[in-house]
Amino acid sequence: MSDIKLYKINGGVEELSPKMVNLEKELQNLIEKNMETMFGVRFLASEFAIKNGRMDSIGIDENNSPVIFEYKRSVNENVINQGLFYLDWLLDHKADFKLIVMEKLGYQVASEIDWRAPCVICIANNFNKYDLHAVNQIQRNIKLVNYKKYDHLVLFEHLNTPNFVLKEEESPLNQGGNYKSHLDKYDNTSEKIQKLCDEVSIYMESLGDDVVEHQTKHYIAFKKVRNIVCLSLNKECLVLSLALDSQSIEEEAGFIRSVKGIGHIGTGDVEIKVRNQEDFEKSKVFLDRAYNEN
Numbered sequence: 001m002s003d004i005k006l007y008k009i010n011g012g013v014e015e016l017s018p019k020m021v022n023l024e025k026e027l028q029n030l031i032e033k034n035m036e037t038m039f040g041v042r043f044l045a046s047e048f049a050i051k052n053g054r055m056d057s058i059g060i061d062e063n064n065s066p067v068i069f070e071y072k073r074s075v076n077e078n079v080i081n082q083g084l085f086y087l088d089w090l091l092d093h094k095a096d097f098k099l100i101v102m103e104k105l106g107y108q109v110a111s112e113i114d115w116r117a118p119c120v121i122c123i124a125n126n127f128n129k130y131d132l133h134a135v136n137q138i139q140r141n142i143k144l145v146n147y148k149k150y151d152h153l154v155l156f157e158h159l160n161t162p163n164f165v166l167k168e169e170e171s172p173l174n175q176g177g178n179y180k181s182h183l184d185k186y187d188n189t190s191e192k193i194q195k196l197c198d199e200v201s202i203y204m205e206s207l208g209d210d211v212v213e214h215q216t217k218h219y220i221a222f223k224k225v226r227n228i229v230c231l232s233l234n235k236e237c238l239v240l241s242l243a244l245d246s247q248s249i250e251e252e253a254g255f256i257r258s259v260k261g262i263g264h265i266g267t268g269d270v271e272i273k274v275r276n277q278e279d280f281e282k283s284k285v286f287l288d289r290a291y292n293e294n
Helices: 024-033 035-039 079-092 094-105 107-111 129-138 182-187 191-206 277-292
Strands: 006-008 014-016 041-050 053-061 066-071 119-124 142-150 153-158 212-215 220-223 227-233 238-242 256-258 270-274
Touching (some): 079 129, 094 107, 227 277, 238 277
Parallel strands (some): 066 119
Antiparallel strands (some): 041 053, 142 153, 212 220, 220 227, 227 238, 256 270
16 A cells, blocks of 8 residues: 655654554544544444444435444454445445434435445555455445544545445435436436536546546535535536635626525535536636645
8 A cells, every 4th residue: 555654844854653543442533523524424323233233433424325434443353344244234224324314413314315325434554455456346335544643643545436336226316206316407408508517527527536426316426535516407507516615716796606604505615607618617727626625
């Protein structure tokens, strides 16, 4: 695996050496208290007990997908197989997870859980190339994260971008009724808007191998660790929601505005409307910023 070097450059150059946390529970407590900041996941429960085990931490991400965190406590522990076991258990016991979401976050969030892409995040300080090869072959949504602790700093290295196929039959997009999915809207919009949508998707994926496209109930999310851009459609334009500081942009009527504190589709605080090719070209500087600043 890659070897990260961190140097202190105040008054000279000094290499900082990573340290083990005193107890893995220390790392678990740190992540659970800061899960949304560090991983874009809302914390639900610690040491979630099931019949044949105990999940270290569980949460739900900003796209309403369930997330299981497992922390590797020893060199010999096969945390990947353990995570797979918990993932399969979760898919067989959806009502248990829905109940805790309802208790913690309310009925609305619980009713919109997206079961197509539940995720296991395995965190350790010593994954190797065989672990990485294994998760790439499994084709499940399993993420490996190395951690290193430097005095008052902690570093998380995301080792892989999972390659898996969403299960459409599990999607809230297929629940019937009058709801129109993104694909429905795409099929019923103009060729001009379809082309712009395709160009934004291609551009976002060109920014880096760490960008993943994920279709939710209301929008398409382009994400790294967290959502960086969300794309929704209407008949007249694309609506992009970007993870940018709303105070860092100069608003332009009809093109870009702050939506912080305003109800809107997507998870970012800055909204851009793309009606034509000129708008798309203007938006690229902000798409680049969303990628680089997150």
